[in-house]
Amino acid sequence: MNHISASVITIGDELLIGQVIDTNSAWVGKALNNIGVWVKHRIAVGDKWDDIWNALEEEQKIADIIIITGGLGPTADDITKPLLNKYFKGNLVTDEAALQNVQQIFSRYNRPMLESNYKQAEVPDTCTVIQNARGTAPGMQFEQDGKLFYSLPGVPYEMQGMMETYILPELKKRFTLSPILHRTMTTCGLGESFLAERIKDFESSLPQNIKLAYLPGATIVRLRLTEQLYENNQSKIDAYFMQLQRLIPEIIITNKDISIAEAIAELLLQKNKTIATAESCTGGYIAHLLTAIPGASKYFYGSVVSYDNTIKENVLNVKKETLEKYSAVSEEVVIEMANNILDIMHVDYSIAVSGILGPEGGTAEKPVGTVWVAVANKSAIKTQKFSFRYNREKNMEATANNAFNLLHLLIKEVS
Amino acid sequence: MNHISASVITIGDELLIGQVIDTNSAWVGKALNNIGVWVKHRIAVGDKWDDIWNALEEEQKIADIIIITGGLGPTADDITKPLLNKYFKGNLVTDEAALQNVQQIFSRYNRPMLESNYKQAEVPDTCTVIQNARGTAPGMQFEQDGKLFYSLPGVPYEMQGMMETYILPELKKRFTLSPILHRTMTTCGLGESFLAERIKDFESSLPQNIKLAYLPGATIVRLRLTEQLYENNQSKIDAYFMQLQRLIPEIIITNKDISIAEAIAELLLQKNKTIATAESCTGGYIAHLLTAIPGASKYFYGSVVSYDNTIKENVLNVKKETLEKYSAVSEEVVIEMANNILDIMHVDYSIAVSGILGPEGGTAEKPVGTVWVAVANKSAIKTQKFSFRYNREKNMEATANNAFNLLHLLIKEVS
CATH class of the missing domain: 3.40.980.10 (MoaB/Mog-like domain)
Structure with a gap:
């Protein structure tokens, strides 16, 4: 070989x-x-x-x-x-x-x-x-x-x-090729060095022909095991990969080498559920991530991008009082956005986001990077506030990652 | 130097x-x-x-x-x-x-x-x-x-x-650095070899220190002049760049090194106009391209992504009869989408798209790659049918490029 x-x-x-x-x-x-x-x-x-x-x-x-x-x-x-x-x-x-x-x-x-x-x-x-x-x-x-x-x-x-x-x-x-095997998972919620600390014993227990790599992204970390398989060697990568999953079960979004959007798509398909998004600051990015996947029409119904506040009011039916009292970037507004889009589009799940991605638009009270996310179904809603400190592009990516993560948690909880 | x-x-x-x-x-x-x-x-x-x-x-x-x-x-x-x-x-x-x-x-x-x-x-x-x-x-x-x-x-x-x-x-x-100057323009509507044929005399007239490069994309071609400036040389790149622009005026979308979305954004800002999109097959991608640009809230109001036909009917108010008679991927449907989103979002310009990007969903009559685009303002509308032959990702990119190109032509015409 x-x-x-x-x-x-x-x-x-x-x-x-x-x-x-x-x-x-x-x-x-x-x-x-x-x-x-x-x-x-x-x-x-x-x-x-x-x-x-x-x-x-x-x-x-x-x-x-x-x-x-x-x-x-x-x-x-x-x-x-x-x-x-x-x-x-x-x-x-x-x-x-x-x-x-x-x-x-x-x-x-x-x-x-x-x-x-x-x-x-x-x-x-x-x-x-x-x-x-x-x-x-x-x-x-x-x-x-x-x-x-x-x-x-x-x-x-x-x-x-x-x-x-x-x-x-x-x-x-x-050529007779000796295989190189990879196993990749995506985690959200723990920084690279804390993750490394938690799995350091695991890492040092790995045999020479299996390597662990950390691939940090916008508030996510992917972990990859790579095994170089030589003649007559039996693969051990799946056993180690299982062991790794058991060490950090609560922060894994997917144990496949796919995007978080693809992981959400798989989950929705598996449960036969549909989704829509109501996006302010992400401007259609979350809808785009979901519809970039072939066959998206099986679970994705649509989106209302309400960049301007008049759209939040007129199309998403967010109450004028809520917008005036709490302003567009608030828990109250994303809750209404997430609930209303469920009714407007007749879907099972929704994602709603409103925030300030920068570089302009920040205030002392709500600096650039402030983002509210809500995910909902007919009977439950989860909200979370984020304070990202990246540039516009990476703030947008981090928002999408965390919105998918929150939705993932909601879907797991209700099923 | x-x-x-x-x-x-x-x-x-x-x-x-x-x-x-x-x-x-x-x-x-x-x-x-x-x-x-x-x-x-x-x-x-x-x-x-x-x-x-x-x-x-x-x-x-x-x-x-x-x-x-x-x-x-x-x-x-x-x-x-x-x-x-x-x-x-x-x-x-x-x-x-x-x-x-x-x-x-x-x-x-x-x-x-x-x-x-x-x-x-x-x-x-x-x-x-x-x-x-x-x-x-x-x-x-x-x-x-x-x-x-x-x-x-x-x-x-x-x-x-x-x-x-x-x-x-x-x-x-x-270091005292000798500058390298670049001038880039983006064209849409003419294939790389036809473009090269039209400007071949120009290309062979270029001095040794100025190079022309072709950068083909999804139905677009960018042209770049690069000048290496040595000591005591006076730059000639702008004169050549002007000459090149005069050779192909009708296919240039922008004479800057910016994306087509950024070129549209500049045009809208310059004319103080607003825009919204009604997207089916592009699934929010056009809205995303426009909102990836800092300061997008000055011209971008929002979008309705109507992936499912019920959204075209219930949110975009496309007539049931139109959808039934002509089907979702048709000139009639994108015309209604483009006109209706103008009213729904109270904007000056709109882009509407409906198509089949693949890999699934094609029929003998409307194969994968069939896309209808409409761009509108209150008094005019332009439509175009495309037959792209790429994969899903590149079909989406080509759709966005051509939608922006069509809008560019409309804005130029009305002003």
Whole structure:
């Protein structure tokens, strides 16, 4: 059984100057890790000939598989293909299947083909072509000195398609891979160092091939166990993962590697319940997190985003007196929001939030970061006040995390 | 004037296995680029002693400044500090200011301090300490062989604070930097290769020190000009940027490096107009994009997310007959949604969307990717039908982009 390692090279000036966040290498890392390939290195270089060339030489020294994304577009700043052609000593030739693919895409959109589009079907004759079912640029596989190289487009959707249909199956065929197992849970309510203190005996009892990692987020901490499984070893990760869960049962939101929104969705589906949200400061973010999940229509009915106070009054039917007496950011207002949205949308559960996320809008009495959350069903309601001290973006994330956590507690209590 | 280059090393297994998307290096890249430091390399390594050590040695060879993020937490998987202590031949000593900071944070939350928290205030005596106003782990600055090293926490909010208050000012003080200028615009409506064809003469007319880059997104393409300015050179980027804008005026949404949502927000603020959204398939995503922007309450009033058809009828007052005759994903329904939300929320402009984003829910007549969009004000309405061919996530992004583009056209027309 081999220990196979990979390097991911992402190409593009936009990655280095921070104009684009690199989601490709995370996706590739996860996909490779799932089949037992350990990603050792990730590197990003600009659209510069020498930098790309050097990266290829360097990564080839340390990894068995080199995945390259980006720089395959039809425009002049895309230099990956000519570079690989030279690096692997080939000649550019037109690939018939790739050309047909480009032609089909253009005829589908009723567009004339340009010279640059014809060129997209050209590939080095030293590569194995990977067809692109989702775009015009074909992928390429090269082999040299016992190393495998894959060049893929930077467009995530196209890159993912080729990984799934060609590269992952190909790697599984070529190598006998020793699995890397992960178990992840998400906790809410205890800071990283207190959590570490509570489970320190557990941590020091772990065998050498199982590692514990802490992944802190906005008021949440994810815990991950990773087991490297060698020949003839029997996996022990599930036993340790169970042990860990028993140490901190009251703060676990989910014992799967899924988002908190996905954990809530699972719970609602399992209990056949529906939900709606009434959001002020989160501005639709909680609804978005729930509807980003495929199949959300089975449990999510809708939301009223009441950013302006007139909407709280006119659409959510919050009493004018309540708003005037307690102001929008108050327990009284989120209680009315949470109860009223249950009636308006005829759902089983609701989340309501009102707060000040910043940077403006804070007062001495209610500083930036003050947030009230209420979660309700027909017979019960839970409320909680928070004082977050992050920036706007992270205050919003922390609000969503804690609203889901509170709802999780309510659902667990009533069932 | 010096040409100063930087490398960014991000540390953490979670980055390599794809559990966390690395937003830090993009942020750091942008911040350094803004002050004229060119990020040459970005590299991610796992929580492994040798890999981190080798990365330091390698990056030190090619860059003047090395920024390291991650691995400074209080738990056992955080090995950056002992490693740097050894790499820079120091001894760990308690930093009084850092200790006070940790103590203050714990007394603020009324929590007892643990041994691991006291340890967070320890630093190598070979570094200059960078205080952390947003968390417990101090940052560190090292100098060796004429190179500068900065070690920062992986938590983005803490890392950003130290970059802004200490590192960026420090670098500006130490180096006379030759500026790197960027100008970015966002276009919608023309594919990358057609756009390239239309501006190819412009592209080949660019001087050597100005580069054009294409950044394609979900049905949008951003165009970026980058100018490297050397001593005594006068900048020409603005003249070229103006020229480029004159070539493709009808497809430009914004000529700034901002999101499309931010461009819409600017336009609304400038014209003193308000907006609301009525969203079905986007599930609050458009409202979220608008409210993620600080100060959104000046133009954004609210949203009704009508995921379930009963909400379209009962809250958005879409006629039962319209829903029955044309079905939810239709021009007739989005017209009613767009017009009705104007009345419900008393706003100047509205966006309404209804569609099938997938992976489930498509039919032969209305396959996955079919989306209707309407944008309206009191006197005009524009509608458009789209047939996207991406996955759920990218279909949602494309819907939002095109809804904003359509609204942009409407606002431009009426004014």
